Amino acid sequence: MKSVLYLDHNATTAVKPSVADAVTEAMGVVGNASSVHGPGRAVRRIIENARDKIAVAVNARPERVIFTASGTEANNMALQNRTGERVLVSAVEHPSVRNVVDHDVITVDGQGRAKVDGLSEKLLELDKPALVSVMLANNETGVIQPVKDIVRIAKSSGAMVHCDAVQGFGKMDVNMVDLGVDMLTLSAHKIGGPQGVGALVLAPGVEIKPLIKGGGQEHRLRAGTENVPGIAGFGEAAALAARELAEFAKLARLRDQLEEEIYRIAGIKAYGKDALRIVNTSYLSMPGVSAETQTMAFDLEGIAVSSGSACSSGKVETSHVLKAMGVPDAGASSAVRVSLGWTTTQQDIERFTSVWKSIYNRLGQQQNSARDLAEAV
Amino acid sequence: MGAEMKLNENRTSSFGLSDMESPASKAPAIYLDYQATTPTDPRVVDVMLPFFSEKFGNPHSTAHVYGWQASDAVEAARAEIAGLIGAEPREIVFTSGATESNNLAVKGLAGFYGDEKNHIITVKSEHKCVLETCRMLERDGFDVSYITPDENGLIKADDVAELIQERTLLVSVMAVNNEIGVIQPIAEIGALCREKGVFFHSDCAQAFGKIPLDVKVMNIDLMSISAHKAYGPMGIGALYVRRRPRVRLKPLFDGGGQERGMRSGTLPAPLVVGFGEAARIAGEVMQPENARFEKLQQLFLSTLDETGVDYNINGDMKHRFSGNLNLSFAGVNGETLMASLHGLALSSGSACTSAAVEPSYVLKSIGLSDDLAAASVRIGFGRFSKDDEIVRAAKEIGSVAMKLQHAGE
Numbered sequence: 044m045k046s047v048l049y050l051d052h053n054a055t056t057a058v059k060p061s062v063a064d065a066v067t068e069a070m071g072v073v074g075n076a077s078s079v080h081g082p083g084r085a086v087r088r089i090i091e092n093a094r095d096k097i098a099v100a101v102n103a104r105p106e107r108v109i110f111t112a113s114g115t116e117a118n119n120m121a122l123q124n125r126t127g128e129r130v131l132v133s134a135v136e137h138p139s140v141r142n143v144v145d146h147d148v149i150t151v152d153g154q155g156r157a158k159v160d161g162l163s164e165k166l167l168e169l170d171k172p173a174l175v176s177v178m179l180a181n182n183e184t185g186v187i188q189p190v191k192d193i194v195r196i197a198k199s200s201g202a203m204v205h206c207d208a209v210q211g212f213g214k215m216d217v218n219m220v221d222l223g224v225d226m227l228t229l230s231a232h233k234i235g236g237p238q239g240v241g242a243l244v245l246a247p248g249v250e251i252k253p254l255i256k257g258g259g260q261e262h263r264l265r266a267g268t269e270n271v272p273g274i275a276g277f278g279e280a281a282a283l284a285a286r287e288l289a290e291f292a293k294l295a296r297l298r299d300q301l302e303e304e305i306y307r308i309a310g311i312k313a314y315g316k317d318a319l320r321i322v323n324t325s326y327l328s329m330p331g332v333s334a335e336t337q338t339m340a341f342d343l344e345g346i347a348v349s350s351g352s353a354c355s356s357g358k359v360e361t362s363h364v365l366k367a368m369g370v371p372d373a374g375a376s377s378a379v380r381v382s383l384g385w386t387t388t389q390q391d392i393e394r395f396t397s398v399w400k401s402i403y404n405r406l407g408q409q410q411n412s413a414r415d416l417a418e419a420v
Numbered sequence: 421m422g423a424e425m426k427l428n429e430n431r432t433s434s435f436g437l438s439d440m441e442s443p444a445s446k447a448p449a450i451y452l453d454y455q456a457t458t459p460t461d462p463r464v465v466d467v468m469l470p471f472f473s474e475k476f477g478n479p480h481s482t483a484h485v486y487g488w489q490a491s492d493a494v495e496a497a498r499a500e501i502a503g504l505i506g507a508e509p510r511e512i513v514f515t516s517g518a519t520e521s522n523n524l525a526v527k528g529l530a531g532f533y534g535d536e537k538n539h540i541i542t543v544k545s546e547h548k549c550v551l552e553t554c555r556m557l558e559r560d561g562f563d564v565s566y567i568t569p570d571e572n573g574l575i576k577a578d579d580v581a582e583l584i585q586e587r588t589l590l591v592s593v594m595a596v597n598n599e600i601g602v603i604q605p606i607a608e609i610g611a612l613c614r615e616k617g618v619f620f621h622s623d624c625a626q627a628f629g630k631i632p633l634d635v636k637v638m639n640i641d642l643m644s645i646s647a648h649k650a651y652g653p654m655g656i657g658a659l660y661v662r663r664r665p666r667v668r669l670k671p672l673f674d675g676g677g678q679e680r681g682m683r684s685g686t687l688p689a690p691l692v693v694g695f696g697e698a699a700r701i702a703g704e705v706m707q708p709e710n711a712r713f714e715k716l717q718q719l720f721l722s723t724l725d726e727t728g729v730d731y732n733i734n735g736d737m738k739h740r741f742s743g744n745l746n747l748s749f750a751g752v753n754g755e756t757l758m759a760s761l762h763g764l765a766l767s768s769g770s771a772c773t774s775a776a777v778e779p780s781y782v783l784k785s786i787g788l789s790d791d792l793a794a795a796s797v798r799i800g801f802g803r804f805s806k807d808d809e810i811v812r813a814a815k816e817i818g819s820v821a822m823k824l825q826h827a828g829e
Contacts, residue, residue: 047484047485047486049484049486051477051478051481051483051484051486051487054477054478054480054481054487055476055477055478055481055686056476057472057473057474057476058472058473058476060473062472063469063472063473066472067465067469070460070465070468070653071460071465073451073457073458073459074453074456074457074765075453075456075457077456078453078456078765078767079758079767080449080453080764080765080766080767081449081765082449082451082453082765083453083456083765111516112515112516112517112520112655112685112688113516113685113686114685114686115673115675115676115684115685115686116516116673116685118673118675119672119673119674119675119684120673123673137675138674138675138676138677138684139673139674139675139676139684139685142674142675142684143673143674143675230686232478232686232688237472237688237690238478238686238687238688238689238690238691239516239655239656239688239690239691240655240688254523254672254673255519255520255523255549255672256523256549256552256553256556257519257522257523257547257548257549257550257552257553258519258548258549266519266523266548266549266552267516267517267518267519267520267549268456268457268517268519268646268648268654269654269655270516270517270653270654270655270656270691271654271655272653272654272655273654273655273688273691338483338484339483341483341484342483342484342485346484347477347481347483347484347485347486347487348483348484349481349483349484350483
């Protein structure tokens with residue numbers, strides 16, 4: 044395993060050492076946070092400390108941070124149970140936003156940015172209050188969405204805004220007050236925290252109904268015994284991520300170097316390159332080589348990359364993100380996502396581009412010449 | 421037994437159980453709240469740790485070795501858990517805990533079949549999350565029948581039979597009660613439900629890993645289980661969903677379609693792996709552990725008798741998980757009792773409600789008055805409980821309660 048180069052940090056990233064310590068320590072503390080005895084109170088303190096750290100990291104109020112089991116659950120919580128509201132969702136959202144309720148689509152431009160033009164008219168046409176859901180940064184392209192512009196327009200027509208910040212958090216500044224959103228989704232395992240914990244953060248005054256009912260945990264908004272070690276790790280990871288943002292920003296140099304090299308080899312530009320992007324993500328097509336073939340070839344060379352997002356199916360589907368951006372099928376079916384993380388080094392980039400080149404020369408060229416041949420006939 | 425004691429010492433040194441301090445004394449509190457949560461077994465922690473660091477992959481990443489490694493470990497854990505309840509691995513749907521599983525079972529079934537059938541039968545002493553979910557469904561037009569248990573906390577299959585109608589969709593009865601530890605006649609109720617063509621869900625959060633369970637023998641269609649009540653990690657549970665005959669559910673949330681579309685969201689591989697290890701250990705130690713708990717239970721009661729205190733045991737003693745006792749002390753103010761007990765971590769009712777000082781609805785459902793229900797304590801012991809702790813706890817509870825009884829006279 045040691046020699047495998049992991050470049051799939053947007054799927055999940057290794058838990059940072061101090062986070063692992065926080066998780067391990069919390070696993071050694073016995074108690075249910077709802078119990079009133081000493082151990083119960085000790086566990087309660089662990090949870091509230093973590094909640095404070097997350098609130099500070101996104102500039103929200105601690106009592107408005109609701110812990111969930113995942114970003115998916117937080118997104119569902121934000122969008123479900125909103126009876127009577129019209130919902131508008133950008134075309135490039137994560138399935139846990141897109142698949143939840145009937146909605147109108149906010150289209151994106153060729154760079155994958157949600158189109159702000161016409162949104163105001165669309166909102167004014169609606170006879171009901173509306174909820175707009177736009178992600179902070181896209182998980183496949185890394186493109187940063189014009190959330191503040193959307194908030195401004197939404198507010199002027201009285202609409203609420205939910206923002207899935209799962210991929211943005213830890214990779215760029217996330218300030219809930221500055222963004223002006225009403226609801227914000229976070230996930231621990233994308234920022235070096237443990238899998239199995241997320242949060243929905245609410246602006247003051249925003250009300251929401253629970254998805255999971257039972258005990259009175261999380262201000263009655265999310266029943267179930269709290270995942271204490273997970274929450275402890277999430278708190279530590281959030282504090283670290285906020286502190287290490289400048290360090291993370293340095294990945295831009297490595298990512299740019301990678302993209303320049305690919306451009307030099309094959310004249311290929313990353314999807315969304317002309318938009319603002321988070322610094323670690325590069326979504327690249329290799330002409331003539333399917334994403335499946337590429338990921339297999341990279342795997343044989345000990346490099347872990349992914350064809351779009353890591354979800355359930357195992358079946359290879361063309362990316363809805365690229366489709367929304369108007370990328371032709373040939374491009375979309377040969378797109379592979381490279382996402383760097385806190386463990387990525389200069390040598391890793393050199394290794395990746397050299398393997399990319401050899402796969403391209405071996406498979407890309409062949410297919411091209413075969414096609415040229417076919418066209419010549 | 422020897423191995424368990426050794427394990428306990430291990431745990432105290434490396435995981436700081438001894439750091440737990442009661443508010444009133446500097447001595448470590450004796451943990452008697454095993455029904456609220458159990459310590460994570462050190463063996464469970466050991467198998468989890470690599471999945472945070474070097475084996476950190478997303479189990480749904482299908483394109484590389486990190487993903488496969490995590491996914492293989494998840495599937496091995498799934499098989500281990502399925503094996504402990506006589507299920508097929510693919511009948512296990514991972515969730516974040518038993519509360520989510522109970523919500524998914526009841527709401528999910530109602531969401532899928534609600535147009536055809538809209539009557540649910542459950543029991544007044546079920547866990548709050550089942551009752552709350554049923555109340556929500558009542559607001560949506562469902563009818564719910566709540567069975568009152570007898571004075572020992574038990575119901576009979578006949579109680580259920582009387583209530584089954586043409587439009588009954590679901591019977592939901594827990595296996596082991598979280599407050600009074602009684603074991604309901606699950607197999608009889610399961611057989612009845614199968615015969616009548618009604619779905620049977622059982623909340624087995626307190627039973628999984630503690631008493632033998634078999635979804636086939638017991639004719640259970642949906643079973644909620646939790647890791648942290650069985651020495652596994654918090655934040656992970658599962659719902660068993662029968663495939664033959666098929667039970668269909670409307671998911672609680674949508675997204676990437678993980679867990680066969682029934683539960684979207686990245687599976688937390690370290691937690692799943694820990695859950696699997698907890699199930700493996702439970703299968704190994706369940707029998708000797710229960711024999712030991714029976715002795716601890718007797719030891720507690722005989723020590724309590726020696727103090728001369730006047731007490732009642734709530735819940736049937738014959739049909740009961742032996743790691744639980746629930747005692748009432750007549751003539752004692754419950755809050756005063758809890759405040760006077762030093763060095764003990766225990767609960768006066770279910771943990772979910774103990775933040776609000778309300779008499780337990782479970783105890784009220786078996787006929788206790790508000791005062792007597794409030795003057796009750798739940799004593800839970802488990803894998804790391806020691807004989808001398810049980811003796812000390814019984815002496816403390818007995819002497820304090822007796823003093824308060826006498827003061828009240």
